[in-house]
Amino acid sequence: MTAIDQARDIREGEAIDAQALTAYCRDHAPSLVPAEGVIEIAQFPGGASNLTYLLQVDGDEYVLRRPPFGSQVASAHDMGREYGVLSRLHGVYDYAPRPVIHCTDESVIGAEFYVMERLRGTIVRRDLPDDVVLSPAGATRLCEQLLDVQAALHTTDIDAAGMRDFGKPEGYIQRQITGWNKRYRNARTEDVPECTAIMDWLAARIPDVTRTAIIHNDYKLDNVVFDTDLTRIIGVLDWEMATLGDPVMDFGCSMAYWVQADDPEPLRAIRMGPTQLPGMLTRDEMLERYREATGQTIDDWPFYQVFGLFRLAAILQQIYKRYVEGKTTDERFKSFGDSVRVLADQCERVIRDS
Structure with a gap:
């Protein structure tokens, strides 16, 4: 495994018709069309939500995003919304990739999709890439970078980004609780x-x-792109759930992914990033830095912790149900039911200690 996130062969059942894609781009985005032949397509391995593909065009690289096969939760896979967010944020928030084209014609590849520039860098998943060595001091800097880039989003001027109409901040928390419970x-x-x-x-x-801010709604380690030595974040990915809402809710959702070295073994077993390594900040340390970076007063942190954990459980359960019902055959999802049980236990632990 190398530091640069590598695309691979397309998983069975998730292929894209390269001929149809090339023909569509020839009519609607000529800059994407190769001089001869068709667009070359590979697939990035990560992601349990939307599917991500690498497009290679005469030496240039782009990324195509489309909803997963078999999904019945349209609001979680809104390509038009994600494209719209990037179109507005690119230029005012340094970490938003440049969008290229959005297609609503599902007959082209079987689903709505959009294409954006590729940010060539390192994406940190469950473990560090084999060719990356991270000292404790480097791990601390990584945490600080991750938090500071999120804080920069939460303090981005909404009007400068033209995103005043991208959400309904009034009653946001109530809607989130009601919606995720349902x-x-x-x-x-x-x-x-x-x-x-x-x-x-x-x-x-x-x-x-x-509280009102631009929020990402799925901000975590494998949704940011680092430079090759993990010293600087160069971009943030996966904007399909971005909106206006309570930024502390967004931070609480990020911390649901934050498993630390002294957590119970079942929780450490389902970690999604190397956040247990020496030098990584604890959740309490991340919370303190977030308070300092944003100036937010957070009087009921256990509420936000439990919400983040339960929301993550609900997301995984939605995916797991698709697997149980045979709507996806991706074996990565087979153990998601176990993860849901572990997250529910962690919710109860936080509630008992609050």
Whole structure:
């Protein structure tokens, strides 16, 4: 595994018709069309939500994003929204990739899609790439970079970005609790917990605060692109759920992915990044730096922690249900039910300690 995120052969059942894509781009985005032949397509290995492909065109590289096969949750895979966010943020937020084209004609490749520039760098997934050595001091800097880039988004001027109409911040927290509780119930399979007590606890603890910022809604390690030695973030990916809302909710969702070295073994077993390494900041240290970077007062941190964990459980459960029902055969999703159970346990742990 090298530091640069590598595209691979396309997974079975997730192919794109290169001829049809080339023909569409020839009519709508001539800059993407090769002088001869067709666009070359490979697939990036990560991602359990939208699918991501590498397009190679006469030596240039682009990225195509499309919804997953078999998804019934259209709001979580809104290509037009993601393209619109990038179109507005690119130029005012240094980490937003440049969008190139958006296609709503599902007959072209079987789904709506958009294409953006490729940011060539390192994406950190569960473990560090084999050719990257990260000292404890380097791990600390990585954490600080990750947090500071999120804080920069949360303090970006909404009007300068032209995003005043990209959400309904009033009542945002209430809608999130109601919506994710409903999504979990609708996606639940018999082998995962009901989580009724967790949902009731969240509904009873909604804070009476009004904060509005541009939020990413899925900001985590494998959605940012670092330079090759992990010293600087060069871009942020996966903007399909971006909106206007409470930035602390966004930060709480990010911390749901943050597994540290002293966490219970079942939680460490499902970590999605190398956040347990020496030098990585703890969740409490990340919270303190976030407060300093944004000036936010956070009086009920356990609420935001539990929300982030439960929302992640609901997301994984939606994907797991697709696997259980045979709507996807991707074996990565087979263990997601186990992850849902671990996250529910962590929710209960935070509630007991709050």
